[in-house]
Amino acid sequence: MAKAKVRALAGVVTAKLTSKGQITIPVEVRRSLRVKVGDRLRFEPQKGGFRVARHGDESVFEKWRGIGNFPGMGDGREAIISYFRELRGHDDRD
Numbered sequence: 572m573a574k575a576k577v578r579a580l581a582g583v584v585t586a587k588l589t590s591k592g593q594i595t596i597p598v599e600v601r602r603s604l605r606v607k608v609g610d611r612l613r614f615e616p617q618k619g620g621f622r623v624a625r626h627g628d629e630s631v632f633e634k635w636r637g638i639g640n641f642p643g644m645g646d647g648r649e650a651i652i653s654y655f656r657e658l659r660g661h662d663d664r665d
Contacts, residue, residue, distance in 0.1 A: 586594040596606075604625045606612065611626035644654040 584597045584600055586597060588594055596604075596612075600623075601607075604612070604623070606625055613624045613626040615622040615624060644650055
């Protein structure tokens with residue numbers, strides 16, 4: 572079984588295809604694409620080749636889900652608005 576070999580040449584990154592049709596994506600490319608194990612990549616046809624991009628299955632906002640849950644704050648939009656109005660010193664007449 573052949574192993575994928577990767578080599579950087581003057582800013583161009585190369586990888587060798589294995590007998591199973593696999594390549595190892597170089598670490599600098601993985602970092603640039605912000606991909607990790609299990610992520611999917613998209614190959615978009617372009618003139619003269621393909622563009623590789625991270626496949627956007629999940630929402631770009633998913634990583635922020637749940638960060639607004641402070642102790643004592645209820646659920647939902649109205650609870651968040653009420654919490655911050657109280658925190659800022661507003662009353663219901665403002």
